[in-house]
Amino acid sequence: MEKVLLTGANGFVGQELVTVLLRKGYQVIATGKGPSRLQVEDPQLVYYDIDITHPFALQTVMIRELPTIVVHAAAMTQVDECEQRQNEAHALNVEATARLLLDAETYSNFIIFLSTDFVFDGEKGMYTESDDVNPVSWYGHTKVEAEAVMQTSAIPWAIVRTCLVYGNQSSGGRHNIFSWIRESLEAGKHIKVVDDQWRTPTYVTDLAEGIAAIIDAKAEGIWHLSGKDRMTPYGMAMEIAAYNKYDSSLVEKVTAANFSQPGKRPLLTGFNISKAEKELGFGPLSFGEAMKRLMG
Ligand SMILES: NC(=O)c1ccc[n+]([C@@H]2O[C@H](COP(=O)([O-])OP(=O)(O)OC[C@H]3O[C@@H](n4cnc5c(N)ncnc54)[C@H](OP(=O)(O)O)[C@@H]3O)[C@@H](O)[C@H]2O)c1
Known part of the structure; x- marks a missing residue:
């Protein structure tokens, strides 16, 4: 049974991912900043509360658990908060991501990073994976920087961009x-x-199932997962x-x-999801x- 380490497990997307990954038979090493708010109890689930801006917090968990897959969903996600606390947003969204990637390169063999439609400037809409990024907010800027870090990965990687999750x-x-x-x-x-x-608003269960499909297939590269x-x-x-x-x-x-x-x-914004539909069988409601x- 493969072990998935998930950051941001207490969050909106993270909680749904825990449920979907356990249902699909993965062992889940869930992490969040505060005490667990997960509603599921399962022998295949463990939870660690760690601040990932601490230089060695995640490394300690990685060494103990040796997950084969890492899903990085933790972030400062509120656009206004990122604008007002730019250094903290950078430390969490970019610097902690870079450290996590180094650990994943050492202990794991696949990493998925959660990103956003806010990497785009919003002039065109219905973006494909190959459209140019051009963020208009600090939140978007930190995600673009983190995506660039992710693309230097020495192990297979995927970037999942999603949009207005509900x-x-x-x-x-x-x-x-x-x-x-x-x-x-x-x-x-x-x-x-x-x-x-x-x-293109995204039903949270569809997103979690799309991410699980990427894990199942070890599907590399950038993926747009949203509703239609x-x-x-x-x-x-x-x-x-x-x-x-x-x-x-x-x-x-x-x-x-x-x-x-x-x-x-x-x-x-909004996404063209035909790549995920064709290559992953992604079929959102x-x-x-x-x-x-x-x-x-
Ligand atoms: N929701 C959306 O509409 C949407 C759209 C596009 C992209 N995304 C991306 O999808 C991912 C998940 O989003 P979400 O809506 O689930 O976010 P969320 O509900 O805000 O959850 C983020 C989680 O990150 C954790 N976290 C914050 N600071 C941390 C730290 N210093 N150390 C460790 N963990 C920390 C928090 O844990 P605690 O709760 O324990 O403090 C929180 O539960 C993010 O990367 C986001 O950018 C989301």
Whole structure:
């Protein structure tokens, strides 16, 4: 049974990945910064709380566990926080990634790095894996730098870029776009939602299964894993309202210019996922199908 070391296991994507990897028969060495918030108990799962910005924290775990595969999902993920705490964002998103790669080169034989649509400038949209990167935020910049580090790897590597991931709120985690809209409308709260940022929102279970497919196949290179439907957050909110018969007048359509945020967001992103569809058999649900599943 292969051992996968996962950073960011407490996070939104990480929690789902733990579930999917255990289901597929992998042994999971989960790591997070704080105490475990994982809801699963399994003899094939161990958890370490380590700060990966500490120079030797991960190395100690790698030496003890000798994972054959590393999935690196830990990051400073909030765009505004990265903009305001640039040195810390760089230390976590770039420098810790570089150290982890050195350890993986020594102890493992495959590494996957989680990246983002925010590596692009948002001028074109529906990006392919071979489009040029040009980040407009510090978060995007740190991910571009980390991708460049990853591409120097002496062992086989994959970079998985994903886009606006949604699902039920993870245990102890922040809201995602879906859980925030659903909970707000259910509570009868008025929300302002942008209608000029185009994305291909990604159902978190589809993403985790896509990453597992990359591990199964040891599929190298850059992969765009997202949903297929091109939508804005406002479009998502209106579909959620219609499906649940929530009061859609609670949803106010705004543009990005209505918010003054420290970090700039690219306007048009979203992915062309045909490479993953053809080569990995990646088949994400439509937004409507995923919504039905999430609503139960
Ligand atoms: N969610 C999205 O829409 C989206 C879109 C594009 C790309 N991505 C990428 O996908 C990956 C996972 O995203 P996510 O949404 O799951 O993020 P998340 O929920 O913010 O989780 C990130 C995790 O990183 C861990 N972490 C933070 N600082 C750490 C440190 N110093 N040492 C060790 N661990 C640390 C945190 O652990 P604790 O909770 O224990 O503190 C946290 O659970 C990230 O690389 C992100 O850039 C996400």
